[in-house]
Amino acid sequence: MSIDKTSEAASHEVENKAAAAKAVTAVDPRLLVREQGLAGYVGEFKRKMRSGDLGSIPVVIGLIVIWAIFASLNSNFLTAGNISDISVAMVGTGMIAVGIVFVLLLGEIDLSVGSLSGVAGATFAVLSVTHGMNEWLAFVLAILTGTVAGAIQGFFFARIGVPAFAVTLAGLLFWNGLMLQILGSNGTINLDSEGVVAKLTSYYFTDVAAAYALATVVTVGFFLSSYLGNKRREAAGVPSRPVGETIARTVLLGVLSFGVAVMYNQYKGLPLAVVIFLAVLLVTDFVLRRTAFGRKIFALGGSVEASRRAGISVEMIRISVFSISGTFAAIGGLFIASKIASANQGAGGGDLLMNAIAAAVIGGTSLFGGRGRTWNALLGVLVIVSIQYGLALQGIASPVQYMITGGVLLATVVIDAVTRKTQKSAGRA
Amino acid sequence: MVHVSATPVLALRGVSKRFGAVQVLTDVELEVHAGEVVALVGDNGAGKSTLVKTIAGVHPIDEGSIEWDGKAVQINRPHDAQNLGVATVYQDLALCDNIDVVGNLYLGRELKKRGVLDEVEMERRSRELLDTLSIRIPSVRIPIASLSGGQRQTVAIARSMLGEPKLVILDEPTAALGVEQTAQVLDLVERLRERGHAVILISHNMADVKAVADKVAVLRLGRNNGVFEVKSTSQEEIISAITGATENAVTRRAARSGEAQK
Numbered sequence: 001m002s003i004d005k006t007s008e009a010a011s012h013e014v015e016n017k018a019a020a021a022k023a024v025t026a027v028d029p030r031l032l033v034r035e036q037g038l039a040g041y042v043g044e045f046k047r048k049m050r051s052g053d054l055g056s057i058p059v060v061i062g063l064i065v066i067w068a069i070f071a072s073l074n075s076n077f078l079t080a081g082n083i084s085d086i087s088v089a090m091v092g093t094g095m096i097a098v099g100i101v102f103v104l105l106l107g108e109i110d111l112s113v114g115s116l117s118g119v120a121g122a123t124f125a126v127l128s129v130t131h132g133m134n135e136w137l138a139f140v141l142a143i144l145t146g147t148v149a150g151a152i153q154g155f156f157f158a159r160i161g162v163p164a165f166a167v168t169l170a171g172l173l174f175w176n177g178l179m180l181q182i183l184g185s186n187g188t189i190n191l192d193s194e195g196v197v198a199k200l201t202s203y204y205f206t207d208v209a210a211a212y213a214l215a216t217v218v219t220v221g222f223f224l225s226s227y228l229g230n231k232r233r234e235a236a237g238v239p240s241r242p243v244g245e246t247i248a249r250t251v252l253l254g255v256l257s258f259g260v261a262v263m264y265n266q267y268k269g270l271p272l273a274v275v276i277f278l279a280v281l282l283v284t285d286f287v288l289r290r291t292a293f294g295r296k297i298f299a300l301g302g303s304v305e306a307s308r309r310a311g312i313s314v315e316m317i318r319i320s321v322f323s324i325s326g327t328f329a330a331i332g333g334l335f336i337a338s339k340i341a342s343a344n345q346g347a348g349g350g351d352l353l354m355n356a357i358a359a360a361v362i363g364g365t366s367l368f369g370g371r372g373r374t375w376n377a378l379l380g381v382l383v384i385v386s387i388q389y390g391l392a393l394q395g396i397a398s399p400v401q402y403m404i405t406g407g408v409l410l411a412t413v414v415i416d417a418v419t420r421k422t423q424k425s426a427g428r429a
Numbered sequence: 430m431v432h433v434s435a436t437p438v439l440a441l442r443g444v445s446k447r448f449g450a451v452q453v454l455t456d457v458e459l460e461v462h463a464g465e466v467v468a469l470v471g472d473n474g475a476g477k478s479t480l481v482k483t484i485a486g487v488h489p490i491d492e493g494s495i496e497w498d499g500k501a502v503q504i505n506r507p508h509d510a511q512n513l514g515v516a517t518v519y520q521d522l523a524l525c526d527n528i529d530v531v532g533n534l535y536l537g538r539e540l541k542k543r544g545v546l547d548e549v550e551m552e553r554r555s556r557e558l559l560d561t562l563s564i565r566i567p568s569v570r571i572p573i574a575s576l577s578g579g580q581r582q583t584v585a586i587a588r589s590m591l592g593e594p595k596l597v598i599l600d601e602p603t604a605a606l607g608v609e610q611t612a613q614v615l616d617l618v619e620r621l622r623e624r625g626h627a628v629i630l631i632s633h634n635m636a637d638v639k640a641v642a643d644k645v646a647v648l649r650l651g652r653n654n655g656v657f658e659v660k661s662t663s664q665e666e667i668i669s670a671i672t673g674a675t676e677n678a679v680t681r682r683a684a685r686s687g688e689a690q691k
Binding site for chain 1: 521523524525526527528532536537538539541544545546548549550552553556
């Protein structure tokens, strides 16, 4: 240390002392003080917009715009039958996208999910149809192929240190080959149309009470969990939501869920596939946001080094996330096989992989890790399948579908990147 | 200065450490009492970081002994140090930008209730902790990314306090901070002392050292080069001990006591 540095340090000291005195007395003006009432919400909303904390807003607006356009082009688009079909068709890709959300939260990618979904469909078909195995057993084994395959990929990524991109790219080829091998010379195996897997997408709760009961359970369940949660927060003396806000949110959710229930009851009733998908979203969201395991996944997406120092077993989390992704790929594969009631050589190919990743990203999951929810998969896949059905209604061929879906995906990642920039300049990235 | 205990919380006696052909630490002595801030200063390569790492258990010592509350202990792994009650805040803070303040404070030791994260209890205790340390941040529920560098440093220090450590080691806590933020962190160091923690503060900034430390331990080329009482020592004296401008610490101290008598 040189002498002139000393004098500099001395002048620093004076400044420091002055600043220290000020810091103790003055209330930090940057403290977030929320105003009461409506003004508070408006202020909060403006602040979030400015700082790029957009959440699901862009995709909800996008979905409304897409539906408005297709509804104006074709009056059949916004009918109960079409919307109901869209919601059943989206479940296969949606399940795969849920797994992708987990992987994206780590800031990684899984390219093998398309092929893995094909393997699961083929495994089920061969075991149950060709070998006459018990359908439920075959169903469980088919899902486990995804779990095991994902864990193997996770092992190469976490323990050996191969980039996830490369491991799962190899997986994409390998599992596709395995699927063709399993199917053998048969090529296509038709599933029993009354079997477990076929029922996944073909079963509807025809009793009108079912849809209303589910809507009631969802609404009341949401209200009770928010209300009781707030009571606990109040009791502990930490900030809680005002009751009015809870009621407003419940009313919004109630209107939405009863609207959907009415829509389903105008057609075939409540689809089983949608019930399963919602249950999966509810459970995965709970795991990610309310358990220590989920917290660790987010931590790893934020900073690997910080997680390691906090005593988190990085390898274990990585391997389990990839096996979760594989599991959901297999589940999605069974839903897709169910939709066409067969396992064929083309399964898991085409645009399935890209649609699943696009769904997760369009829904608002960040490609850069650490940000996202599994509900994003629902919103994203709804956008993609709406576009597919809307264009099909117009009689527009798949080349144009691909281009439009590509455009939507680009728009989304642009929003993601711009959001990050805004967040950085607002100090929130 | 607040009450200082008679037995040092931590005492290093003749500690030596060698990496291959390089003798990094030779016969180093260091004592830290409860309620005392000891600044560890020295030029680059003087062995400050190595010394801290031996205390934190990252590098086991080769020779000498470590006493904890007057009893000889072995620190071979980071875990040993943590169990004794040593908390270390490294320069790179190891916080997750995307997780909120509460989540970061409890990262890796989440409070659970029937297997589910007990967010309410964690938030309540976080607020309590931040209040007792008089740490001001906009909200405990915003991600770390939206905090300033100084606020992040205070969160990292608060995080180390969760385990109720007896000794807190701060590695250059103000190195990357501006004036106002440095002031916040120095305030916090003083509060740690008031609460009876022993603090080892590594710093390059003499102004910071003079502002909060009770004692300054100077390392030079891996050896002790004097321990000074901050109140009665000028900045120039410390700096010359760091740079080796004095022949040795003893003559310097003798000279100083001569001056004091005049």
